[in-house]
Amino acid sequence: MTAAWRRFWFAPEETSTLALVRIAFGLVVLAWTAALAHDSVPLFTGAGLVPDADFQGRPTASWGLLDLTDTRVAVAALLALLALAAMCLVAGLFTRVAAVVVFLGILSFERRNPFVFNSGDGLLKVIAFYMMLAPAGESLSVDRLRRAGAAFWAFPRRAPWALRLMQLQLSVVYLATLWTKLSGRTWNDGTAISFALRLDDLDRFRAPGWISGSELISNLLTYGTLAIEASIAILVWNRKLRPWVLGVGVLLHLGIDLTIRVGFFSYAIFVLYLAFVPPDVASGRLLALRDRVSAWLERRQPRAAAARGSGT
Numbered sequence: 001m002t003a004a005w006r007r008f009w010f011a012p013e014e015t016s017t018l019a020l021v022r023i024a025f026g027l028v029v030l031a032w033t034a035a036l037a038h039d040s041v042p043l044f045t046g047a048g049l050v051p052d053a054d055f056q057g058r059p060t061a062s063w064g065l066l067d068l069t070d071t072r073v074a075v076a077a078l079l080a081l082l083a084l085a086a087m088c089l090v091a092g093l094f095t096r097v098a099a100v101v102v103f104l105g106i107l108s109f110e111r112r113n114p115f116v117f118n119s120g121d122g123l124l125k126v127i128a129f130y131m132m133l134a135p136a137g138e139s140l141s142v143d144r145l146r147r148a149g150a151a152f153w154a155f156p157r158r159a160p161w162a163l164r165l166m167q168l169q170l171s172v173v174y175l176a177t178l179w180t181k182l183s184g185r186t187w188n189d190g191t192a193i194s195f196a197l198r199l200d201d202l203d204r205f206r207a208p209g210w211i212s213g214s215e216l217i218s219n220l221l222t223y224g225t226l227a228i229e230a231s232i233a234i235l236v237w238n239r240k241l242r243p244w245v246l247g248v249g250v251l252l253h254l255g256i257d258l259t260i261r262v263g264f265f266s267y268a269i270f271v272l273y274l275a276f277v278p279p280d281v282a283s284g285r286l287l288a289l290r291d292r293v294s295a296w297l298e299r300r301q302p303r304a305a306a307a308r309g310s311g312t
Contacts, residue, residue, distance in 0.1 A: 008164065009159070009160070009161040009164055010159045010160075010161060011159070011160075012157035012158055012159055012160075013157055013158070013159075013160045013163075013279045014139075014155035014156070014157055014279040014280070014282070014283050015135060015136075015138040015139040015155050015156055015157070015158050015279075016139055016140070016155040016279050016282035016283040016286055017163065017274070017275065017277050017278070017279045017282045018134055018135065018136050018138070018139065018158075018160075018162075018163055019092070019136070019138075019139040019140040019141065019155070019282075019286075020274050020277060020282055020286075021131075021136070021163070021166065021271060021274045021275050022089055022090075022092065022095070022131065022134075022136040022137075022141075023089075023090050023092075023140070024270070024271050024274055025089060025124075025127055025128075025131060025271045026086045026087065026088075026089030026090035026091075026098075027086075027090055028124065028264060028267045028268065028271060029082070029085075029086040029089065029102055029106070029124065029128070030083060030086040030087060030090070031264070031267075032106075032121070032124060032264050033079055033082045033083045033086060033105075034083070035264075036079060036109060037079055040075050040076070040079060041072055041075070043113050043116055044066060044070060044075045044109060044112050044113055045070050045071060045072050045074075045075050046070045046071065047072075048113075049113070050112070050113050050115070062111050063111070064104075064107055064108035064109070064110075064111035064112055065078060065104060065105070065108040066078065066108050066109070066111075066112040067111075067112075070112065078105055078108060078109070081101060081105060082101065082102065082105035082106070082109075084101075085097075085098040085099075085101035085102045085105065086098075086102060089102060089131070089136075091141065091142050092136070092137045092140060092141020092142050092143050092144065093141070093142040093143065094137075094143070095136050095137030095141060095143055096132065096136075096137065099128060099131040099132040099134075099136065100132050102128045102131070103125065103128035103129055103131075103132055106121070106124055106125045106128055107125055110122070110125060117263075118262065118263050118265065119265060120262060120263045120264045120265025120266070120267075120268050120269075121263065121264065123169075123173065123265065123268040123269070123272075124264060124268050126169060127166065127169075127268065127271060127272070130162055130165050130166050130169070131162075133162040133165070134162035134163060135158045135162075138155075138156045138158060139154075139155045139156065140152075140286070153286075153287065153290055155279070155283050155286075163275055166272055166275040167236075167272070167275050167276060169272060170232070170233075170236065170269070170272040170273070170275070170276070171232075171233045171234070171236065171237075173269070173272075174229045174230070174232050174233035175233045177229055178226065178229055178230055178233070181226065182226075186222075187222060187226065190215075190218060190219035190222045190223060191215075191218055191219075191222065192218075192222045192225075193218050193221040193222045193225065194212050194213070194214075194215075194218035194222075196260060197211065197212040197259060197260075198212050199260065202260050202261045202262075203259065203260060203261070204257075204258060204259055204260060204261050205258060205259055207259055225252065228245075228248055228249065228252050229252075231245045231248070232245045232246065232248075232249045236276060239278065242276055246273050246276065249269070249273065250270070250273070253265075253266035253269055253270070254266070
């Protein structure tokens with residue numbers, strides 16, 4: 001058991017999976033930042049809806065960068081810094097520093113006005129914390145290019161403990177969700193999805209009445225959702241069943257995002273899904289993509305040369 005524990009946390013693995021997680025997470029944070037920009041003045045400045053950064057009810061131990069100053073310039077500067085850090089994560093440039101900036105940026109906006117965020121935003125903050133701890137710049141990054149040059153497409157082996165934390169986080173999210181849902185009434189009596197599909201202030205595309213108003217369909221969707229979430233939380237650790245349960249999870253979250261405005265929760269979940277891609281599979285797919293792109297570029301070169309020659 002001790003040997004298995006050590007292998008799980010510390011046996012070196014290729015960092016290709018972590019590179020995919022880093023790139024996907026950077027893109028999600030960049031979109032998240034862009035979504036905040038439009039309403040940043042009323043939501044986060046001292047002249048907005050919450051004029052006092054130390055509003056009543058806020059935990060006394062909480063702190064964010066906007067506690068220093070919450071002027072329009074400060075909020076705009078923090079948004080710009082967060083967007084720059086997200087782009088650096090995508091590129092893998094100064095990766096560790098970029099992850100720290102992303103974590104502090106998300107934390108600062110959430111603590112300045114927690115009333116406009118949901119669990120998806122909190123999950124992004126948690127992933128950013130894990131990203132600070134991970135060797136996320138070891139593969140497919142500018143940092144790697146600067147250090148290794150010609151060995152850019154190698155995937156150095158590192159202890160995966162930070163990636164394991166992300167994987168465990170996914171199970172924790174689903175198990176906590178199940179516990180919360182089963183503590184109420186509507187998920188137990190099979191009507192929860194019917195209520196969710198009729199939330200006027202959150203619906204994106206209104207479900208037809210024959211779906212939201214049908215007791216049978218509501219029961220099937222409600223209990224089916226519980227079954228899927230329980231399956232993902234547990235069966236994702238079985239490598240043979242993993243693609244199937246995660247595939248069903250993708251369909252579930254796309255369906256949620258299509259019908260209900262849940263912010264970035266589904267996309268944060270998809271980032272954690274990527275953490276379960278086996279490193280050998282990730283490395284093989286990335287190298288195959290490199291070879292296809294190289295072959296395409298080689299085919300393009302003679303055509304470009306011929307075009308220039310005919311033009312001359």
